[in-house]
Amino acid sequence: MTDLSVSDVNRVQLPVPVDSLPDKRQVAASFSRAAASYDSVAQLQRDVGQALLARLPATLSVDRWIDLGSGTGHFSRVLAERFPQAEGVAVDIAEGMLRHARALGGAQQYIVGDAEQLPLADASGDLLFSSLAVQWCGDFAAVLAEASRVLRPGGVMAFASLCDGTLFELRDSWRAVDSSVHVNRFRPLTRYQQLCAESGLQVLTLEAVPHVLHYGDVRDLTHELKALGAHNINPGRPGGLTGRQRIKGLIDAYEGLRQPAGLPATYQVIYGVMHKPASGVRS
């Protein structure tokens, strides 16, 4: 564990600040760089996307689906299989991710775009599917407003995101070392509930489910976050190198949480499924 890379530990902190917006160009660049390594470490993302698919209404009729924050397009391909007659659109802010996704297929269109400002026409989709992407959006109300605009009446938005409590073990272990913010805060479940309730969409499902992964050591966790593109890109991140003493402090604190299966890392995943009323958006 002594070969934990100093720069890795500095960089690998999840984004999604509650109080400040990440620089979207940096989000895009970080994910574009991670496109080649992403799929090999994305087991949680696979499990969460599958769990989100399982929450879709059974009778949903789809002529056009949108995979928002499609990443490498794994779920675009799953959606294409599930709705073989439908047209599919993959949207992502990271051009590098979309290039990777396009080479693997699934969607008919690949569009670089921001979930807070979708480059899509009004009432142009029946299903907006978004797995583990909108936690990168500082303005979730804007994401919901865009979903409401882009969905046809009767359409469905299904999203999975992260809420507070995510990676609390890493955050608390860093707290034993210093008072800097190493793992950003995530929106609380109550904030998601409030924004969804105010969105004009009808909430069918909104629940938080903890997913706990286990790692052999702290380096395994931080390397995985890095391979996923989850670099710390927020204003206020600590600058400079992390000294050996601080890394040792982090490792010692985290080791205190070790379980028989390894070092735990909790992701508080929120699943939301919302319906656009056939009569239009409620005021």
Ligand SMILES: C[S@@+](CC[C@H](N)C(=O)[O-])C[C@H]1O[C@@H](n2cnc3c(N)ncnc32)[C@H](O)[C@@H]1O
């Ligand atoms: C963790 S990956 C998830 C990818 C895919 N949905 C999956 O489950 O494998 C998050 C994706 O969201 C994209 N993303 C981040 N912010 C975004 C935004 N504002 N608009 C659209 N996509 C965004 C990233 O570029 C990245 O590809």
